Amino acid sequence: MKLFNTLTKNVEEFVPNVEGKVNMYTCGPTVYHFAHIGNLRSYIMEDVLEKTLRYAGYDVKRVMNITDVGHLSSDADTGEDKMLKGAKREHKTVMEIAQFYTDAFFSDCAKLNIKTPDVVEPATNCIDEFIHMIEVLLEKGYAYRASENIYFDTSKLESYYVFGNQSEEELMVGVREDVTEDENKKNKNDFVLWFTKSKFEDQALKWDSPWGVGYPGWHIECSCISMKHLGEYMDIHCGGIDNMFPHHTNEIAQSEAYLGHKWCNYWFHVHHLNDQSGKMSKSKGEFLTVSLLEQKGYDPLAYRLFCLQSHYRKPLVFSYEALDQAAGTYKKLKKRIADLDKEGLVDEAAVADHKEKFVEVVGNDVNTSMGITLLYDALKEELNGATKRAIVSSYDEVLGLNLLAEEETAANDVDAELEAFVMAKIEERKAAKKEKNFALADAIRDELLEKGIAIKDTREGVVWERV
Numbered sequence: 394m395k396l397f398n399t400l401t402k403n404v405e406e407f408v409p410n411v412e413g414k415v416n417m418y419t420c421g422p423t424v425y426h427f428a429h430i431g432n433l434r435s436y437i438m439e440d441v442l443e444k445t446l447r448y449a450g451y452d453v454k455r456v457m458n459i460t461d462v463g464h465l466s467s468d469a470d471t472g473e474d475k476m477l478k479g480a481k482r483e484h485k486t487v488m489e490i491a492q493f494y495t496d497a498f499f500s501d502c503a504k505l506n507i508k509t510p511d512v513v514e515p516a517t518n519c520i521d522e523f524i525h526m527i528e529v530l531l532e533k534g535y536a537y538r539a540s541e542n543i544y545f546d547t548s549k550l551e552s553y554y555v556f557g558n559q560s561e562e563e564l565m566v567g568v569r570e571d572v573t574e575d576e577n578k579k580n581k582n583d584f585v586l587w588f589t590k591s592k593f594e595d596q597a598l599k600w601d602s603p604w605g606v607g608y609p610g611w612h613i614e615c616s617c618i619s620m621k622h623l624g625e626y627m628d629i630h631c632g633g634i635d636n637m638f639p640h641h642t643n644e645i646a647q648s649e650a651y652l653g654h655k656w657c658n659y660w661f662h663v664h665h666l667n668d669q670s671g672k673m674s675k676s677k678g679e680f681l682t683v684s685l686l687e688q689k690g691y692d693p694l695a696y697r698l699f700c701l702q703s704h705y706r707k708p709l710v711f712s713y714e715a716l717d718q719a720a721g722t723y724k725k726l727k728k729r730i731a732d733l734d735k736e737g738l739v740d741e742a743a744v745a746d747h748k749e750k751f752v753e754v755v756g757n758d759v760n761t762s763m764g765i766t767l768l769y770d771a772l773k774e775e776l777n778g779a780t781k782r783a784i785v786s787s788y789d790e791v792l793g794l795n796l797l798a799e800e801e802t803a804a805n806d807v808d809a810e811l812e813a814f815v816m817a818k819i820e821e822r823k824a825a826k827k828e829k830n831f832a833l834a835d836a837i838r839d840e841l842l843e844k845g846i847a848i849k850d851t852r853e854g855v856v857w858e859r860v
């Protein structure tokens with residue numbers, strides 16, 4: 394596989410730390426409000442990356458945090474705490490807000506076929522780990538105490554702007570302008586690791602620490618949560634492009650200062666979904682959520698297709714006209730697949746060839762639009778319906794578009810059950826043949842035939858069909 398790495402600004406051959414295994418981390422949502430469809434663009438593309446890695450045969454472990462404390466509205470250390478803002482808006486407690494919007498986030502993800510990562514950990518679960526990392530940073534001289542807050546000292550690093558030749562202004566995308574500087578900071582880019590005395594006198598969640606009762610800064614959570622579950626070496630770290638600075642820059646600073654070695658090898662950043670007036674927002678203009686799209690009659694998976702049609706490293710402009718087009722394409726594509734006949738034997742060799750091609754194409758820096766082109770190409774080929782269906786089903790493991798879903802869930806359950814039964818019988822028959830018990834092998838074949846299943850020995854192995 395090949396991946397564009399924001400650290401080197403090049404498309405590189407992907408080489409994991411341990412052969413065949415991938416440690417992957419995703420910055421999770423700040424659960425103070427619904428996710429907008431821009432946020433979800435990032436999660437859709439990260440989901441495709443994970444699924445492509447699995448499809449290519451890697452054993453992937455993916456971890457995601459849930460930000461339920463410490464994320465201020467500026468992304469730096471100024472502005473209001475987003476969680477507190479959400480709680481005040483809805484007259485609820487911070488934890489109620491966190492639970493509600495965490496559930497809402499995963500419900501949106503399910504509608505968009507975004508797989509839940511193997512580990513999901515809220516920041517408020519890991520306060521002890523945060524305190525430990527901050528203690529080590531203080532011991533090593535990378536952190537200091539000022540006005541009872543603990544700050545990371547960026548002047549202690551050889552290089553702070555790790556994401557290459559980006560200008561400072563370009564890196565400031567996520568930072569609002571109308572904020573006042575924190576006078577306690579020794580250097581402009583120093584950031585808070587732990588707040589005790591601060592302007593948030595009414596902070597809802599506070600914990601005891603060696604430095605007094607307080608709460609963590611935002612960046613520390615991703616370093617700690619990833620190390621807790623993935624260890625000291627990470628293969629891929631994902632997020633939206635606005636996370637590059639200051640969030641990921643600060644994650645790298647504190648993680649590598651803590652570990653004393655390089656931490657993560659590949660940085661995967663998804664560019665923004667913008668509305669026609671510019672950056673997508675939760676506060677101004679129409680707040681575009683999955684539920685809103687559903688209310689307007691769109692299938693959420695049409696939005697997934699819309700995202701897959703363009704490359705994750707290009708900004709994407711949302712408009713209802715563009716979504717209408719994707720929805721039309723989606724409907725036609727599904728109809729075309731539904732119309733494929735189900736007769737004939739699956740040509741397993743052809744399916745394997747197509748899979749190989751798909752890995753090569755989509756595995757080249759998550760080229761999803763080329764993956765969709767491959768799907769259309771396969772539908773045009775001289776192959777029987779059953780084989781085309783098998784190819785579609787295989788590609789859909791990565792695309793996640795429910796392309797064969799006309800067979801509805803109930804029918805799918807029956808199919809899965811039947812398939813498991815037939816596969817078990819085929820294995821039994823294989824074992825019988827190996828032991829030269831041909832009478833038993835024939836009896837199994839007849840038993841299946843009675844149930845309407847014919848099996849056939851081919852050079853590629855045993856295949857079956859309904860008769």
Ligand code: AMP
Binds near residue numbers: 424
């Ligand atoms: P947040 O909930 O604000 O922490 O953001 C969740 C994720 O969405 C992060 O990875 C952000 O980088 C990403 N994100 C924020 N805005 C957009 C956008 N307009 N398009 C794509 N991704 C975004």
Ligand code: ZN
Binds near residue numbers: 419420615640644
């Ligand atoms: Zn993060």
